Amino acid sequence: MATATYPPPPPYYRLYKDYSENPNSAPEPPPPIEGTYVCFGGNYTTEDVLPSLEEQGVPQLYPKDSNLDYKNELRSLNRELQLHILELADVLVDRPSQYAKRIGEISSIFKNLHHLLNSLRPHQARATLIHIMELQIQQRKQAVEDIKRRREEAQRLLKDAYLTLDGQ
């Protein structure tokens, strides 16, 4: 039979025979993987970035610009999507054999929409951080005002007590 119920260990266990006496005699573990690697058929990467549309094999339908106007691009992609849906309906009536191209275009628009929305996440994170810092500054200022007010109140009480003592 190809495999037994309890097969012997792999042959390289002999390489660790002298590990207890001399740890350096055993081979070193493999170094960590950097870059992209394949795991169960899927492509993964050690860099935690959003892959661009070209890396995913999808044509990019909006300009590659750092000062991108997200709102206008999202609106134009939305209208382009509606136009392609209407075009698909017409094609299904007149030229049904060409449906695959239209469906590919619609799929590409959907992927662009999702990619564009995911690109907004870093902006959202920075905006959230700004909001949290503004809240923190406001709370600290409130605490400073609170301490000042209570200090003045304590000083006023002390002054009144001094006046009372002098009056005796």
Place this chain on the structure above:
Amino acid sequence: MDIISQLQEQVNTIAAITFNAFGTLQRDAPPVQLSPNYPEPPATTTVTDDATPFPEQPKQLSAGLVKAAKQFDALVAALPLSEGGEGAQLKRIAELQVENDLVGQELQKQLEAAEKELKQVQELFGQAADNCLNMKKPE
């Protein structure tokens, strides 16, 4: 839910409505003759026990699709995108950091002054209590 997630949900809704719209069209539409070379399509002997007649359901789905697209536009208009982009945001974060440090130092100063005054008040209270004890005459 934040507005970007709402937008993503809306895109998925548009995709689902599109899929359903074409599905119902393919299921219910009567056959058409593509070319005179092909034989005449069979007569429309569709079953008449449909709950909804043919033109109604595609109309409803098309209206839903248009409504979903308009909702997407409304959500895009409601996006709170600040002007300037990444550079302006990072500059704002740096400014807030500096201001936060200044306010933190001021808070620390106020806390130290308050603690000092608290110690003074406690000492004064101790002295006053001792004086009250000393002022009592032995019976």
